[in-house]
Amino acid sequence: MRKRIKSCLLILACLTWAACSSTKNLKPGEFLYTGAEVKINPDSSVKIDDQKDVKAALLDKTRPKPNHAILGVKYKLGFYNLAGEPEKPKGFKHWMRTKLGEPPVLLSEVKLPYNNAVLKSYLISQGYLQADVMGDTLTKGKKGKAIYTANTGARYKIREVSFPADSTGALAQIVNKNKAKSLLKPGNNYDLEVFKNERIRIDNDLKENGYFYFSPDYLILQVDSAKGHHQVDIRVRVKEIAPEATLKPYSIRKINIYPNYNVRRDSAIRKSKPEVYNDFNIYDPAHTYKSPLFNRLVFFKKNELYNRTDHSRSLNRMVNIGVFQSVKAEFTPIDSFKNNQLDLNIFLSPLKKNSLTFSVTGTSKSNNFMGSEVKVTQTTRNLFRGAEQLDVSVSGGFETQVGGQSQGLNSYSLTGEGKLTFPRFITPFKGINSTNAYIPKTVVSLSYQLLHRGSLYDLNSFRTQYGYKWNENQYKEHAFNPISVNYVTSSLTNDTTKRDSILNVTPGLRNVLEKQFIIGSTYSFTYTNQFEDFRKNNIYFNGTLETGGNVWGLFGSKNPDGSKSIGGLQLNQFVRVEADFRNYYKISKNLIWASRLDLGYGYAYGGQSTLPFVRQFFAGGTNDIRAWAARSIGPGSFYYKNSPTYANSTYVDQSGDIKALISSELRFKLFSIFYGALFADAGNVWLRKEDPSRLGSGFDFKNAFNEFAVGTGAGIRVDASIFVIRLDVAFPVRKPYNQPGKRWVFNEIDFGDALWRRDNLVYNIGIGYPF
Template identity: 30%
Template sequence: MNTSTTNRLNFYKFFLLVLLIAFLNGCVGTKQFKEGKYVLYKQKIVAPKHVNKEELTKQLVQKKNRRLLGLPIFYYAAIYNAGVKKFDSSKYETKKEAISLKFDTKISKTGNKPNKIASLNTKKNIKLLKQDKYLKEGNLFMRWGEPLVYLDSSETQKTIKNIDNYLMANGWFNGYSNYNVKYVLNRAYVSYNLTTNKPYLIDSVYLDIKDARIDSLLNKHNYTTTLISGERYEQKKLVKERNSIENYLKNNGYFDFTKQYIKYKIDTTLGNHKLAINLSLLLPAAKSAHSFYRIDSVIFTADASSQNINSLNRATDVYKGITYRYFEPNYAKKVLNRRIFLKPDMLYSKENTLSTQSELANMDIFKFVNISYDTTGGNFIANIFTSPLSRYQFSSETGLSISSYGLPGPFVSASIKKRNIFKKLGIFEIDGRIGVEGVASASDQDNVYSNIESGVNIGLTFPQFFLPLTEDFKLKLKLHDPKTLVQLGVTYNNRPEFKRTILNATNSYSWRITKTKQFTFKLIDINLVRTPFISNDYLNRLKELDSLGNNLINSFEDAFVSSFSLTYTGINNYYGQGVVGKYFGTTIEPGGTFNSLWTSSQIINKDTLQLYSYLRAQIDYRQITPKSRRGKLAYKIKIGAAFPYGENGVLPYEKYFFGGGSTSVRAWKPRRLGPGAYDHTDEDGNVTYQFEQQGEILLETSLEYRQKIIGILQGAAFLDAGNIWTLEDEPTRPGSQFKFDTFIRQIALGGGVGLRFDFSFLLIRFDAAFKLVDPARPLGSRFILNSGFYDAPFNNRQRTEPVVYHFAIGYPF
């Protein structure tokens, strides 16, 4: 029997063993089943395809117990039962009595000292609340776990009522539901069955509005209703319509209007499953119309929290209709004016009010920004109250950090910030950082070395564009949070193979098109790169590659790298809870476009520095979808391409793409995947992942299921796929070139499991990843279950590393 067959048999044995363990442990958490009771094991909703199953699931009153990866293992119930066995309520009652006696005795001996008595009472209450928490929620195991959920017929009837109400609220007025229960051993399987019948459609919408001005606004001024004739009736659309009308009117002067004035009547007597909606907008009591407001004046108070007793000492200055009040003239009113969207004689607008508050808060100048309206005296006055943050701020931080290709290591960082630089509302900041990480050697993947990285940055940020733009255009930009950043920095990197210093200068502009979508344009991004040291082993490898036509060595010569770039980022609740979160980012970066300008002006000497010309682009999409009470499905796809077109034919080393590592395809060590079908064998015919592998094309995707197990502990199962490729055929790395007819067969696949420890402020991650498809192996033996997968030279597990372990900080994406 050959090695491949033996390994396949071992795999099947392992798989059967897992199934056996799952079967034998099927009773975990069920040993304390109550006699005559049935555990709610499964709930199923049978409904037509046009009914939203996710919304129906929310109608279930009882929630079944969570199980381990869907297996019949009630581990939360087992944990809860373990806690119940050790729980003794009398112990906590006794502790409460002892605490009360202890503190009451201390208080009685305190005498007439109110502050001390109050302090003792506070401590006493804190300790008593802790014991009350134990009495109410149980001990730690009981809080981590959950009791077994038994089928309750009364709760099932409530679910039926919820489903029927849902059908009514969504236009299925003649719909109905029922349920049936199947009992197997001590378990109950509940099936809810829905019949919707024909839905009621909206035939017409009538507006009954007594206020003439509001009637004109809604009928003549392009108000768009969400109630469309011919669509199915949905109660949530009525709620949305009420909110929409309220917001519309509040943005058109109606400061004190509320949606309680909006009423609906539904007429279902039209026949043919059609209905009419009558929308009535009521008038205020004893009034013939709703009041609307125009702003009489806008008052900006720059130091609302000042302790200066005599507020009469505040200076008053009017700039373009806004009254500024301050003790000291610290702010440029011209800049502030671009962030204030409230002006005299404008109609009151809730949207402009919130935008003003948001834009002023985003400047990182003010401690708080409050906006209120004063209607006394017959005037409508907008008051903007602000309080400045400390002009100087120092912060420092220590902790663990990790890059995409390394092991966690300690770091120390510090920053000094000065706000309102030059009294132009800008921010001047100096920050420094030094850290150590464990990284796989670029020339010896079996060893991990310390990588020292340090850097210092000096930056200036201003809340406006420093560009030759007209004042009118700058005012149009004010809703988009425009910012200018000028930054100068230096980074030092000390690796076993080389030492590298990068001096960087950037000038970038950022703006938002919505609250969740942002553009960043780097007009100037200049890097002066020096590599004063390259180890002999690595230098010899680079020279060997150079002699075979691979000019990677040029990437390690002293260089001048210039580029500009445009980046778009869209984030939709990616870090939120309970709903689908999405992230999308893309960058396009032309490099070396103006090299001729630098050389012709003799700013740069191309005889002593390498110059690069390239075009680099990258797309990154991620999504997190809730799948259960504590489970999430995370997905990522990343595509990148870089095209060098300069005389040296290479990219700066930092601009290449790499595969493998804790945030990439985890079944390969950092930067060891690919390129393409390159087989990683040396001149002796042995598999070696000695050297980092770079490429110009990247394709990478991941699918990961995450679930909370207990307390701070989370579990994960994942699949990663991807690879890197070169643009041109390389004799030194045969099979590395990207080709449309072969790249699919060169996608690497890895899978694995992991644990995460979520401390809220820090997440520590352990992943174990297995190679499932290895494109470096011959066709026909790339899949782990295929014959020949472990044939020579891939039978040396120490070299091929079928399992790779990662210790990291934070989620992989």
């Protein structure tokens, strides 16, 4: 370990030396560019609004950018200089110089007039109409920088906004009708970006009222800055050059649908006899699809005005239904724009009815099992001519546990699953439908899995579900399974003596080997805006609610212990809720602060004091509190190594009815596809009621924070977009099972001690980010 640390320090020293001595290779008259500096109104004591943000924006617009640096060390330039001039265009030195390194950025590359114009243009767009920018350079030794002095003047505000008079026509009436929603408000700052968005807003209003050929480019915002007092008047007008076709609304005359469209058979398809169904002319001689399907896909009606909402909803539904390879909506004017009607032609090219997919994936689970899985899936589309989809899959996987007490434990699994998806709500009640851009789905699934876990046990799991999935909008997704049945059986060796010996050494297996019969309902809600890269802050939230045996318990027979049975099988009765909140804050382009809060609570009743084992919460592992092996923390202040019953166990599975987890991670780019991370995790699990054999396992709200386990560490990630491989190294800084007052263990940290490293350092290899 000491040799590795010395090697790393030596490499870092070489890089620092190479970066610091980067100017010695410069030619006479060359200067290393160290960056730009922006001064705003240096001769005035008056600061502008948001001066810090404006300065940062101006600085970001200067070009070129200096060499990359971390903590002042230009590491990429260091690689470039350390490699030197390679003799051949290949080999290690060439790779280091071209892939890891970058050439020095010179002061001569700075174009002051160009940067002056860019910065001045930005200030004017923000309302500083009298702004001026002057740039200069400053050198010291072999280094130089650019200094930009911005004199902004006062920022202009909006005094008055006027729109076209109502008397100028129907278009003007629509604009005036919606002017209360205008983004241009008297008293607001002059902002060119707001002006652009106002034109888009007006265009959207017109598109919703049939103005199919209108465009934001046909609007002009005339600005009058001669009113004095640093104020402007804005007049919104339609350009005189706007074509006649853009100034009138259009309605839909015909709706022609070609669901089996093929370019090579275009003429024959168009000449075939259509089926007239409601407002649609459906050209499908083979009757590949049932006509009512298009009621759920196409929102346009004959003789109605065109509107953008119906256009977007129709396209989204046709694209996302999963049976069409390509979708095209063509709006054709009648009589070369002289009429005010459009024909809508919808061309749909179907995907193949049957397809077979084969995949090999890597797996990384929360219980420290890693391995691979081979999966074959047969997909049949449009099964009942209503765009239904049947997926039948068979998979097999092999896993090995790479950490924890059971390190080296191998297992394999065989899984068969059938899933039938209907692109609509199928309910006992009529009239339930969705009219947004997203297809609601009814999903029926049935699966079986055999899990063979080394010499410990075999697990058989049967699961069936009937439920619904739908998107409220692009941010919100719902999943509701009114019926969910899970039956789990397991088996150990038939040799009673051997069986008892295994259970005595590994008491945690008793929980796994219990039969589980869970029949109930589940609901899940997800909100995310992670797909919006422009946001400074992205969030993700998932909340789940699961009930077991609540309704079905009314039909079961009551056992002496208060539990219920159906068909001789004991029914698990419980309520389980979990909330997972994640926040991703972009400090800069290549620096993200990611945080997570995960809370869970389970309540069991009907003769049972804890949740069924397969529904309990766990802590530790690659995606949880990484300073401990999977499922080795808790419950509460209990620690299996301190218990005579569990200390020699070869299989550790500590779990609880309550969970709290907090994680925070600083993610930063190193180079190329390599990223680094510094993180801290904290949390624990508890039983709702104390287990007498595990003292300290019960939950007490007043004492819960004192029983948090805390770990920290660092990681390296290879992020190639299509996959992420992660290596995290973590160690504990707070051990909840220590005596009160001795739980923080900062004083025990000693990286140079081999014994400490063996007992405390935990290596986590994972696929994908932890959250």
